[in-house]
Amino acid sequence: MALLRSALASAIVALAAAPSLAAQPGRAPATSIRPADLVVVNAKIYTVDDSRPTAEALAVRDGRIMFVGSRRGVNAITGPGTKVVDAHGGTIIPGMTDAHAHFMGLGQALRTVDLTGTTSYQQVIDRVVARAKTVPAGTWIIGRGWDQNDWGDTRFPTHDALSRAVPNNPVLLERVDGHAQLANAKAMQLAGVTAQTRDPEGGRLERDSSGAPTGVFVDNANWLVERAVPAPSKEELRARALAAIDEMHRWGLTGIHDAGEPRANIELFEQLAKEGKLELRTYAMIADDSAALDYYFARGPQSALYDGRLWIRAVKLYADGALGSRGAALLEPYADDPHNTGLLVSPPAHLEAVAERALRAGFQVCVHAIGDRGNRVVLDAFEQALKAAPVADHRFRIEHAQVVNFEDIPRFAELDVIPSMQAVHQTSDMYWAGARLGAGREMGAYAWRSLLNTGVVIPNGSDFPVEGVNPLRSFHAAISRQDERGWPPGGWHPEQVMTREEALKSMTIWPAYASFMEKDAGSLTPGKYADFVILDRDIMTVAPNDVLGTAVVATYVAGRPVYERR
Helix, strand or coil: CHHHHHHHHHHHHHHHHCCCHHHCCCCCCCCCCCCCCEEEECCEEECCCCCCCEECEEEEECCEEEEEECHHHHHCCCCCCCEEEECCCCEEEECEEEEEECHHHHHHHHCCEECCCCCCHHHHHHHHHHHHCCCCCCCCEEEEEECHHHCCCCCCCCCHHHHHHCCCCCEEEEECCCCEEEECHHHHHHHCCCCCCCCCCCEEEEECCCCCEEEEEEECCCHHHHCCCCCCCHHHHHHHHHHHHHHHHHCCEEEEEEEEECHHHHHHHHHHHHCCCCCCEEEEEEECCHHHHHHHHHHCCEEEHHHHCEEEEEEEEECECCCCCCCCCCCCCECCECCCCCCECCCHHHHHHHHHHHHHHCCEEEEEECCHHHHHHHHHHHHHHHHHCCCCCCCCEEEECCECCHHHHHHHHHCCCEEEECHHHHHHHCCCHHHHHHHHHHCCECCHHHHHCCCCCCCECCCCCCCCCCHHHHHHHHHHCCCCCCCCCCCCCHHHCCCHHHHHHCCCHHHHHHCCCCCCCCCCCCCCECCEEEECCCCCCCCHHHHCCCCEEEEEECCEEEEECC
16 A cells, blocks of 8 residues: 555654664664663564564663664663563564454453353353352343354344343343344343334344244344443443453553444543553544534544553444344345345445545544445445545545455555454354355455455454454464364465464554554554563464464563563
8 A cells, every 4th residue: 555655664764864773773872872761682573664674682761662673782772770671582573453342342341241152052041140140130131252153053042041041130142243132031121122123224133933022133223222231330431441451461462443432431541541541552433423423523633642542533433234143234145044135234325424524524434344235335435435525644444344345355455445354253254154155255255365465454453352352363363264273274265364474564563554653653663662562482483373372471561561471
């Protein structure tokens, strides 16, 4: 992408011209330079900086990279007050950024019933029953993470067995993709859901042969029960946020592109940042709410607030649903559900109107689109908005870009649209994606190489808590297209793999570019934030499956350790 090359070149030129160590990053600086606050030695460093791809030591001062190069070089700037860290031969990479995840969703998942990994509906029920024994009758029980595709019976469950097992507590269980919910009878009663409840636009209630709700709500129907759930207290929201930050640090994340938050949550992030507790580069996308958009558009784009902890300059919209719940909007019917083409959850005119407003206000637009129809609708909306309000460096994004028609793949580069993708979704979905899509459409699914070959960049993420937090699972998926057992041999459509260099960029410099941070983050370059991770294995050389066993030894944000393995 021409914009990326230009932006990176500008950053390198600026650093080279500065009266600092950036001009000769591998050479020992003059002795008049104030000593470093921190040096890390005895490491294999992958800088993601083409001017010096590898190094053995780095130095930090005032929260930014001061020097990257040889051990001899850091010796010259090590003073009496300098902290020296021996990496013991470990691998150092730039701090990883999850380019599409859900900050508060993770916090909630850490404090509710975890249903990930369940292999049957009965396991789901058992976990809910166990929680019900610990709370008073009438207390809402919230859980998430079930996936009927992992069960012997892959049909959507019905509420009956759950309602019999837990009759006195309202229960609401979110599917792994966040696009469907399962409610028991008590929850539906409190929410006023009956056989007479109509499907909302962009959503549906699963029903039995008599028309009665079975307990499963898809996409825009989710709010029918969610509206009855008591709002969490401010104290609970704060606890969720802090728990999520700790969890991200544990896995080597120093940044997150938070894919849609209401104003109240963004204001919580601001408060934590003021207190010095938002130890994370947080790129907060504003959820699609007219009042919130009015407020933030009037305020204008906000970048690097609170010493580079918070950015508020992007909007998150939704075009369609998810593939796993057959809500992704397809151009032709699902291969395994021939009367269903999925759901458009937002009118195309709304996407175009918000995109045009955002362009005029200086904001980026990021739109969830999974199906080939969903992606086409978004590309069309972007194209029209850009004609109405031309902006050269808009960096609009499609979040997921999971199934793209072959005719639309070149349009990403033509419109300078960034496909923000999650490699780990491919390895989670590959077992059933072919059955959903059919052989022809399958070729345009998770098509990283086809997109990269057009000149775009692909920021990589996990969509947690849809997937686990560990970013190295996405790195592994990107380079192998295999699961943890090495299946399928050779990888699922291996022609679409990324190289290791691309996979590392997809978690570092490409997310930085996708969030307008490339001058300050994404590589270990003098002058940039001193965000880095020490790993116990060299992910650039070990066998692909050994990547999954790699552990984070330490995570640093602004040169300060925020996680250290005990």
